[in-house]
Amino acid sequence: MPMPSDRPWLSSYAEGVPADIEATEATLADLLDLSVDRFGDRAALDFYGATTTYRELGEQVARAAEGLRSLGVNAGDRVALVLPNCPQHVVAFYATLRLGAVVVEHNPLYTAEELTHQLSDSGARVAIAWDKVVPTLESIRSQTALEAIVAVDITTALPPAKRLALRLPMAKARETRAAMTTPARDSVSWRRLVARSSPLAADHPRPRADDLAALQYTGGTTGVPKGAMLTHRNLDANASQGRAWVPGLVDGEEVIYAVLPLFHAYGLTLCLTFAIRIGATLVLFPRFDADQVLDAMGRRPATFLPGVPPIYASLADRATARGVDLHPIRYALSGAMSLPTSTVDHWEAVTGGLLVEGYGMTETSPITVGNPLAPSRRPGTVGVPFPSTEVRIVDPADPSQDVEEDDSGELLVRGPQVFQGYWNRPDETAKALVEGGWIRTGDIVVMDADGFITIVDRIKELIITGGFNVYPSQVEEALRRVPGVADAAVVGLPDGSGGERVVAAVVPDAGVSLDPEQVREASREHLTGYKVPREVFILDELPRSLIGKVLRREVRTHLLEHPDRR
Numbered sequence: 001m002p003m004p005s006d007r008p009w010l011s012s013y014a015e016g017v018p019a020d021i022e023a024t025e026a027t028l029a030d031l032l033d034l035s036v037d038r039f040g041d042r043a044a045l046d047f048y049g050a051t052t053t054y055r056e057l058g059e060q061v062a063r064a065a066e067g068l069r070s071l072g073v074n075a076g077d078r079v080a081l082v083l084p085n086c087p088q089h090v091v092a093f094y095a096t097l098r099l100g101a102v103v104v105e106h107n108p109l110y111t112a113e114e115l116t117h118q119l120s121d122s123g124a125r126v127a128i129a130w131d132k133v134v135p136t137l138e139s140i141r142s143q144t145a146l147e148a149i150v151a152v153d154i155t156t157a158l159p160p161a162k163r164l165a166l167r168l169p170m171a172k173a174r175e176t177r178a179a180m181t182t183p184a185r186d187s188v189s190w191r192r193l194v195a196r197s198s199p200l201a202a203d204h205p206r207p208r209a210d211d212l213a214a215l216q217y218t219g220g221t222t223g224v225p226k227g228a229m230l231t232h233r234n235l236d237a238n239a240s241q242g243r244a245w246v247p248g249l250v251d252g253e254e255v256i257y258a259v260l261p262l263f264h265a266y267g268l269t270l271c272l273t274f275a276i277r278i279g280a281t282l283v284l285f286p287r288f289d290a291d292q293v294l295d296a297m298g299r300r301p302a303t304f305l306p307g308v309p310p311i312y313a314s315l316a317d318r319a320t321a322r323g324v325d326l327h328p329i330r331y332a333l334s335g336a337m338s339l340p341t342s343t344v345d346h347w348e349a350v351t352g353g354l355l356v357e358g359y360g361m362t363e364t365s366p367i368t369v370g371n372p373l374a375p376s377r378r379p380g381t382v383g384v385p386f387p388s389t390e391v392r393i394v395d396p397a398d399p400s401q402d403v404e405e406d407d408s409g410e411l412l413v414r415g416p417q418v419f420q421g422y423w424n425r426p427d428e429t430a431k432a433l434v435e436g437g438w439i440r441t442g443d444i445v446v447m448d449a450d451g452f453i454t455i456v457d458r459i460k461e462l463i464i465t466g467g468f469n470v471y472p473s474q475v476e477e478a479l480r481r482v483p484g485v486a487d488a489a490v491v492g493l494p495d496g497s498g499g500e501r502v503v504a505a506v507v508p509d510a511g512v513s514l515d516p517e518q519v520r521e522a523s524r525e526h527l528t529g530y531k532v533p534r535e536v537f538i539l540d541e542l543p544r545s546l547i548g549k550v551l552r553r554e555v556r557t558h559l560l561e562h563p564d565r566r
Contacts, residue, residue, distance in 0.1 A: 009384035009451025014374035016247030020388045021240045023416065025209045027232040029098045031239075031277050032061065039252045039279040045087045046283040046300055050159040052087055054279065057094075062199035064095035069200065071126055071148050071188070075100030075207065078122045078215060080146075082106045082115070082129035082137070084286040085258050085267075086154040088190055092128045093262070093272055097232070098200065100207040104215045104227070105263035108133050109528050112140050118217050119144040122227055122423065128152060134184035151184035154286065156191050180286075209233040215423055216265050218362035219462060219471040227423030228265075228363045237416035238365035239273040241386045246331055246373055249304065252279040255328075257302040259288045259311055265366040266335050266467070270306035280304070290318040301328035308336050308467035309343050309498040316343075316350045326351040331373055333358050335366075336467035338455070338498040341379040357382050359453070363432065363439055365417040369453055381452040389415035392438065393447055396459060399434050408456050411445045412438040461552055463492030463500050470502050470531050472552060478526035479504055479533075482519055484512040489542050490533065491556040504533035505555050507541060514538050537562055 010019050026034075035044070036058035045052040052060070073079060079096045081103060083089040096103050104122045106115060108130045115136065119127070123145045129137055131151040138149065155163055155177065166177040207213070213235055215227035243249070256275040260267030275282045283296055288311060296302075297319075305312075312332065319326050332347065332355040339357040347355045354373050359382035360366035369391070371383035385391050393409040395401040403409035418439050421429035433439055444457040463470040472490040479488035487507040492500030508514045516536035524532055543554040 007385075007451070008449065012372050012374075012376040012384055012450060012452070014245075014247060014372045014376075017372070018244055018387055021237065021244055021416075024236070024240075026236055027097070027207050027209055027211070028213060028235060028273060029094065029207060029232075031236065031273070032058065032094050035276055035279045042252060042279060043281045043300075044276070045090060046281055046296075047087050047157050048159060048162055049299060050087075050157060050162075057091065059199065060091045060194060061094045061098060063194045063197045064091050065098040065200040065204075067193040067197035068095055068101070068126065069099060069204075070197065071150075071193075073099055073101050073126055075205065076212070077101045077126070078104050078124040080104045080106055080119060080122065080124040080127040080129070081263065082108050082110075082127055082133050083152060083263070084108055084130060084154065085262050085271075085284045086152070086286060087157045087284065088128075088152045088154065089262050090272065090276075090282070090284075091194070092152075092190075094276075097207065097213055098204075100205065100211060102212050102215060104217075105268065106217075107261070107263055107528060111526060111528060112136050113526055114528065116140045116143050117225060118227075119146065121217075121225075122215055126150065128190065130154065131184040131187075132180075132182045134187050135182070138186060149184075149187040150190050150193060151187040152190040153181045155181045207232060209236070212420070214268070216268070216362045218265075219469060219474075224428075224471075224473075226425050226428055229420040229423055230365055231420060234365045234417050234419060235269065235273050236277075237388070238269050238367055239277045241388065241417065242270065242274045242367060243278055244387050245370055246304070246333075248330065248373070249278060254278060254280040254303045255300055256280045256282055256304045256306070257293060257296070258282050258284045259293060259305070259307055260467070264336075264467070265362040266306070266360075269365060269367065270333070288314075290314045291322075294319055294322060294324045297324055297326065297328070303328055303330055305329050305332045307332065307334060309334055309339050310466065312347045312355060313343050313497060316346050319350060327353070329353050332356075333370070335360065337464045337500075339379070340498040343498065344379045359383065359455070361441060363419040364413055364415070365419070368413045368415065368417065378452050381448075381454045383453065384451045385413075385453075386415070386417075389413065389417070391447070391453070393445060396444065399438070399440060406446065406448070408444050408446045410459065411441045411443050411453070413441060414438045461491075463490070463502055465492065465495070465500050465502055466530055467499075468530050475502060475504065475523070475527060475531055475533065478523050478531075479506055479519065481526060482506075482522040484509050484514050485519065486510075487542055487550075489550045489552055489555040491552050491559065493556065493559060501534040502531060503535045503537070503559055505537045505539045505542060505559060507539055537564065 040055035043051040044054040044057040213232045258271040356371035358370035371377040392412040396410040442459040475490040495501040
């Protein structure tokens with residue numbers, strides 16, 4: 001379908017949303033400085049009640065940047081962040097960017113195997129890591145370019161009373177402390193590094209808008225983890241688009257809850273860049289816990305909540321049970337997985353606010369499409385293109401050919417948020433970016449006459465569970481390493497909340513009897529928890545094509561009809 005010159009979706013935009021955003025030369029470091037100047041005395045961060053003002057955040061970033069410079073970090077160097085949501089994560093992110101270095105975000109729950117691949121691929125020489133992850137990093141250091149590991153004790157950011165409580169001679173206190181921190185002896189202390197450093201010299205060279213800001217690892221359309229190269233301009237553009245999309249927000253007055261992990265592209269933009277850009281107070285949660293979130297509502301109520309469908313369903317249910325008022329949350333943006341209309345109805349009945357769905361991918365910083373925060377929204381669709389964003393619907397077999405109006409096809413996107421390619425993978429970049437700067441999303445969609453887009457199918461066969469991408473080939477490889485497993489196929493099955501659950505079909509070696517639960521547990525050695533199959537089915541054989549390729553679609557159909565499926 002040719003790109004309509006009049007962009008019919010503009011008529012569905014909420015009042016005050018512009019057709020295009022203004023291009024600037026600002027970097028993310030510049031945007032932090034601007035918020036420090038505008039909102040210096042306002043709380044920038046809240047961590048279990050311990051607050052950091054914007055002025056204090058700016059000072060910590062300047063000291064951290066000097067500390068990293070003393071470790072040899074220069075412009076263009078990659079710095080690995082292996083951290084949960086905590087104040088130190090925000091400081092490390094902006095300190096790295098201020099030096100002109102490149103942030104490489106990692107899930108702190110990754111296995112040694114998963115971290116080894118990403119660290120060796122990026123060539124990061126310095127890692128800033130949660131102290132509980134430091135032993136894992138030390139064990140793989142020789143397989144990477146790591147020269148320095150900076151250990152972060154997140155408990156040092158807690159309020160004094162909570163820090164004291166963790167040291168009480170009680171079993172519960174010891175258990176909580178052990179879950180939050182582990183002494184890291186052979187590494188640099190983040191706390192001492194920042195405290196002992198002077199602020200970075202004001203005249204230290206600053207990054208430019210077109211400089212690389214982040215490498216975000218993603219499987220793209222192939223499942224092989226690759227570093228998506230995102231510039232300051234890409235990330236700033238998406239934060240600007242997000243700000244434009246919600247004209248009802250007031251700079252310097254909003255409270256945003258970071259229940260999404262900051263290492264995820266969605267959390268990075270909505271919390272690390274968008275929130276700081278508008279001078280919001282960012283309330284940080286190391287992991288999602290409905291009761292902790294509701295407790296925070298009594299202390300510092302959220303006004304804007306980015307999340308995924310299960311979070312909204314859980315919070316609405318728990319708030320109703322506890323009698324907690326969620327009405328301060330005026331706006332909520334859901335992404336990463338399909339948003340059921342029942343969840344929208346329930347959330348809006350409980351909060352009185354709006355909940356809309358958005359769509360994007362790591363390679364687009366990540367958001368490209370969203371439902372308007374207005375009566376024009378259409379639950380069940382992912383919405384309309386963001387400001388300054390163009391879309392095409394094309395023949396998946398020939399992306400140069402647009403499909404006819406109302407026909408389904410592959411979604412192509414172009415805009416200032418589209419990435420620069422994959423790190424050191426020109427061939428993969430050429431497959432993803434086609435002539436004219438369009439990126440192939442790998443998703444089959446239909447667009448109606450008003451520009452609203454509905455996802456029909458997924459070319460790439462990735463599984464989205466809890467908002468995280470799981471690539472079947474990675475899980476299958478891990479399962480084949482389990483003794484007694486001859487072959488495996490992994491698919492996603494509906495979990496009832498709009499997302500999917502990872503499910504595996506395995507074929508045993510001849511004469512071997514496999515126990516499904518033992519196969520699941522054995523796979524944990526090689527997989528992060530959310531990638532471990534929720535169910536394992538034992539089959540005699542897997543359906544294959546004439547050339548021997550496993551037909552995952554047929555596997556999925558078979559498992560949907562399996563009598564033992566829960």
